Amino acid sequence: xxxxxxxxxxxxxxxxxxxxxxxxxxxxxxxxxxxxxxxxxxxxxxxxxxxxxxxxxxxxxxxxxxxxxxxxxxxxxxxxxxxxxxxxxxxxxxxxxxxxxxxxxxxxxxxxxxxxxxxxxxxxxxxxxxxxxxxxxxxxxxxxxxxxxxxxxxxxxxxxxxxxxxxxxxxxxxxxxxxxxxxxxxxxxxxxxxxxxxxxxxxxxxxxxxxxxxxxxxxxxxxxxxxxxxxxxxxxxxxxxxxxxxxxxxxxxxxxxxxxxxxxxxxxxxxxxxxxxxxxxxxxxxxxxxxxxxxxxxxxxxxxxxxxxxxxxxxxxxxxxxxxxxxxxxxxxxxxxxxxxxxxxxxxxxxxxxxxxxxxxxxxxxxxxxxxxxxxxxxxxxxxxxxxxxxxxxxxxxxxxxxxxxxxxxxxxxxxxxxxxxxxxxxxxxxxxxxxxxxxxxxxxxxxxxxxxxxxxxxxxxxxxxxxxxxxxxxxxxxxxxxxxxxxxxxxxxxxxxxxxxxxxxxxxxxxxxxxxxxxxxxxxxxxxxxxxxxxxxxxxxxxxxxxxxxxxxxxxxxxxxxxxxxxxxxxxxxxxxxxxxxxxxxxxxxxxxxxxxxxxxxxxxxxxxxxxxxxxxxxxxxxxxxxxxxxxxxxxxxxxxxxxxxxxxxxxxxx
Numbered sequence: 072x073x074x075x076x077x078x079x080x081x082x083x084x085x086x087x088x089x090x091x092x093x094x095x096x097x098x099x100x101x102x103x104x105x106x107x108x109x110x111x112x113x114x115x116x117x118x119x120x121x122x123x124x125x126x127x128x129x130x131x132x133x134x135x136x137x138x139x140x141x142x143x144x145x146x147x148x149x150x151x152x153x154x155x156x157x158x159x160x161x162x163x164x165x166x167x168x169x170x171x172x173x174x175x176x177x178x179x180x181x182x183x184x185x186x187x188x189x190x191x192x193x194x195x196x197x198x199x200x201x202x203x204x205x206x207x208x209x210x211x212x213x214x215x216x217x218x219x220x221x222x223x224x225x226x227x228x229x230x231x232x233x234x235x236x237x238x239x240x241x242x243x244x245x246x247x248x249x250x251x252x253x254x255x256x257x258x259x260x261x262x263x264x265x266x267x268x269x270x271x272x273x274x275x276x277x278x279x280x281x282x283x284x285x286x287x288x289x290x291x292x293x294x295x296x297x298x299x300x301x302x303x304x305x306x307x308x309x310x311x312x313x314x315x316x317x318x319x320x321x322x323x324x325x326x327x328x329x330x331x332x333x334x335x336x337x338x339x340x341x342x343x344x345x346x347x348x349x350x351x352x353x354x355x356x357x358x359x360x361x362x363x364x365x366x367x368x369x370x371x372x373x374x375x376x377x378x379x380x381x382x383x384x385x386x387x388x389x390x391x392x393x394x395x396x397x398x399x400x401x402x403x404x405x406x407x408x409x410x411x412x413x414x415x416x417x418x419x420x421x422x423x424x425x426x427x428x429x430x431x432x433x434x435x436x437x438x439x440x441x442x443x444x445x446x447x448x449x450x451x452x453x454x455x456x457x458x459x460x461x462x463x464x465x466x467x468x469x470x471x472x473x474x475x476x477x478x479x480x481x482x483x484x485x486x487x488x489x490x491x492x493x494x495x496x497x498x499x500x501x502x503x504x505x506x507x508x509x510x511x512x513x514x515x516x517x518x519x520x521x522x523x524x525x526x527x528x529x530x531x532x533x534x535x536x537x538x539x540x541x542x543x544x545x546x547x548x549x550x551x552x553x554x555x556x557x558x559x560x561x562x563x564x565x566x567x568x569x570x571x572x573x574x575x576x577x578x579x580x581x582x583x584x585x586x587x588x589x590x591x592x593x594x595x596x597x598x599x600x601x602x603x604x605x606x607x608x609x610x611x612x613x614x615x616x617x618x619x620x621x622x623x624x625x626x627x628x629x630x631x632x633x634x635x636x637x638x639x640x641x642x643x644x645x646x647x648x649x650x651x652x653x654x655x656x657x658x659x660x661x662x663x664x665x666x667x668x669x670x671x672x673x674x675x676x677x678x679x680x681x682x683x684x685x686x687x688x689x690x691x692x693x694x695x696x697x698x699x700x701x702x703x704x705x706x707x708x709x710x711x712x713x714x715x716x717x718x719x720x721x722x723x724x725x726x727x
Contacts, residue, residue: 077134077146081110088144110147165328168197172332177339180346182210185339186230189310193332194232197325199315200292202240203230204256205300205308205340207247212347215305220260222252226308239286251280256309259297263306265333266297267326270313294320298333302341310336353384353410360417361387368398369663370476370596374566376539376574376588378581385412385467386536386585387420391427394707394716395670396476396596396661399427402488402534402589403469403511411460415447419467419511430707433471433484434521437508440469441486441519444512467511470534474526476596477661481532482523486511489540492533492552493526494562531562531569532591538584541577566590600627600663606645606656613645616658620669627662630722636700637669640717643693644671647679647715666702667719674712 078097080089087110090102098105098113105113134146176188186203194201204226209215216224225247231240242248250257254276255266270277270287277284294314300307310333314320321329361377373390385405393399401423405415422443426436448465455461468488472481483491483503487510491503508519526532533555540554558576559569570588578586602623606612620641624634641658648656652673661668679694697704701717708714 079105079110079147080144081147082144085110087113161324164196165324168193169328169331171196172335176336177342180343182340182343182347183229185336185343186308187232189332189336190230190232193312197328198312199233199318200236200290200313201230201232202228202311203300203308203336204250204311205229206306209307209340209344212344212349212351214348215302215307215341215344218260218263218299218301218304218306220306222257222261223249224306225249229308236290239290241280241283241286250309251283254280255295255297256311259299260306260309263299263301265299265326265330266295267321268295268297269293269320270295291315296321296326296329298329300333300337300340302337307337307340307344349409350381350384353408353413354379356410357384357387357413357416360413360420362389368392369396370594371398371474372566372592372594373400374570374590376570376586378538378574378578378586380538380582380584380586381408384408384410384585385416386538386587387416388534388587388589389420389423390589390591391424393427393473394430394703394705394718395668395714396663398474398476398591400472400474400532400534400589400591401469402536402587403467404488404536404538404585404587406466407463411463415465415467418447419444419469423469423471428705430705432521433473433482434519436471437469437484437486437511437519441509441511441513448512465512469511470505472532472534474532474591474593476594477601479528479593479595480523480525481593482521484508484519484521486519487513489535489537490552492555492559493524493530494533494556494559495527495530496563526593528593528595529562530593531559531566532593533559533573534589534591536585536587538582539573539577539586539588562592566592596661601659601661603657603659606658608649608654608656610649612649612656613642616641616645619658620660623660624667629662629667633667633719633721636719637667640669640697640700640719641671643697644669644715644717647671647693648673651675651677651679652712663721665721667721668716669719670714670716672709672712672714676708676713678706678713679715 076091076093077089078091078094079087082088087105087108090105094105095101100113132147172189172192175192177185178188179185182205186205190201190203206215206220207225207227210227210229226249227247228240228242228244231237231244237243250260255268259266268274270292272284272288277287290313292313292315296312298310298312300310310329312329357379368390375388377386377388385407387401387403389399389401391399401420403416403419405412405419419440422440423436426439431439444465444467451460451463451465468486470483470485470488470491472483472491474481481493481503483505485505486508488507490505490507493503503522503524505522506520509517535555554577555573558573560572562569569590573588574586602619604616604619606616617638620638621634624637629637645656645658648671652675654674657672659670659672661670697717700719702720704715704717706713706715
């Protein structure tokens with residue numbers, strides 16, 4: 072009787088042309104060394120090897136096999152003796168167990184889940200009870216300690232099976248403690264060698280641990296294998312396998328199998344640990360790159376929700392002040408996960424701040440941001456093919472909004488991002504018609520468009536990422552905005568409560584990606600904190616501007632030092648407007664909570680330029696003086712000219 076596949080296949084010259092896995096095991100000869108050699112010489116060599124001779128029991132059967140080219144080859148089969156049937160059955164069972172562990176263990180990048188997969192696979196087909204203890208630092212993704220393991224290093228009970236034996240556990244799941252000393256568990260990790268131990272009431276080390284001895288007796292455990300889980304000389308944990316009841320003790324082949332299972336599990340745990348470590352680093356980096364809380368604004372309340380997901384890592388949000396009491400709000404997302412997505416997110420967020428400081432309009436800002444993303448994508452493409460970042464395309468989206476409390480308007484620009492939602496009191500919804508431009512860095516090269524909409528006092532703006540929406544959404548036009556609108560409900564509540572409410576209503580399980588929601592409630596800027604004058608286009612305008620500024624600042628209770636600096640700045644700005652600009656001239660003062668803003672508008676698009684005047688130069692010192700007194704200054708371009716503005720820190724701000 073011929074059983075299974077042939078051991079080998081030989082040609083007419085007696086040369087091996089095919090070599091089976093079973094032949095490798097029986098003859099201790101890998102296929103790359105056997106193929107091409109004489110089959111007779113291989114068998115003679117096997118006969119001289121006592122170990123191989125003992126395994127090569129039984130008769131051999133040879134069958135002729137015709138080839139497609141009409142030539143013949145011969146397949147050699149081993150016909151086992153009847154006495155070998157039990158051993159072959161055991162070998163087949165061990166092979167099936169190893170295959171099952173390789174198939175089912177390591178499917179998730181989670182340390183505890185990997186341990187649970189192992190014990191559920193080996194029980195009850197291989198052992199009666201199984202437990203895995205992992206070094207506690209490994210569960211958190213930290214570097215495992217080098218072996219041998221010190222006796223005071225704590226291990227966490229990560230998995231145990233079967234459940235009906237849990238009442239006899241010495242330590243419950245999740246318990247953290249060092250291994251007992253002296254014991255086979257501690258010794259296995261002390262020298263990184265497995266221990267195969269018979270258990271019974273007379274075992275010396277059990278007498279020092281009455282609780283464990285009682286559990287072993289009640290569970291009917293009679294044999295233990297304690298196998299260390301090690302990778303490259305580091306210790307990850309310990310695998311404990313127990314035989315119970317009337318099952319036989321572990322033989323030599325089963326001990327080898329247990330060590331193979333331990334080795335496979337150790338590598339799976341190491342992969343999960345490395346993933347956890349990278350994910351932790353990326354999440355920490357992302358949190359450090361995000362603002363701890365949106366900055367407070369004079370005419371706006373803000374609140375945010377950030378729910379990180381396992382498949383995210385590149386979402387961000389931000390709010391920051393702009394000139395003229397305006398506020399910028401940003402929500403963006405970089406596709407991908409891990410450190411690369413987080414670092415790219417940080418680069419784009421920094422670019423947004425830099426471009427916003429230049430007072431660019433939202434559509435122009437996104438265009439420049441897209442140029443930056445395109446350059447980053449080119450850098451990725453230029454990396455060596457072996458670099459993992461080379462294969463990751465850079466895909467990013469962003470929505471940028473500017474709120475002007477003096478005009479009660481929002482100006483939006485969008486790059487492949489969900490459309491903002493504006494909700495007024497009474498659940499009245501405004502869906503601004505914001506044209507969605509291409510993704511940042513995309514090859515389309517289409518321009519971005521900006522949209523300006525009026526808003527009512529107390530309206531709530533919602534900016535969000537796609538991950539905020541449930542995965543079961545229909546995807547119909549306007550459906551995303553409708554879900555957010557319905558989740559917001561009554562907006563006459565604290566914004567942070569609204570953020571939490573949206574998450575509760577839209578998600579029953581954690582989102583796959585990074586869910587970000589940024590809410591902003593608009594308020595009108597206090598009328599009595601703004602003053603504006605039209606100025607004549609003649610030399611007396613500077614004097615009139617200084618007098619008007621001094622009267623207004625005195626009414627606002629501004630200190631003398633700030634008033635002196637503001638008068639100097641206003642005089643220089645008006646003089647520059649008269650000399651280099653065109654009419655009409657307007658002066659505006661904005662009294663914020665921490666800054667005093669001075670703005671001069673003229674009809675020219677020529678930008679002022681700061682330069683360092685030489686000793687004998689008659690001009691060129693105006694903007695230099697302004698830069699010394701003002702905390703910040705810049706130019707904002709309008710359709711009918713430009714505004715040159717400065718910000719002075721109020722006394723309450725200077726001490727910070």
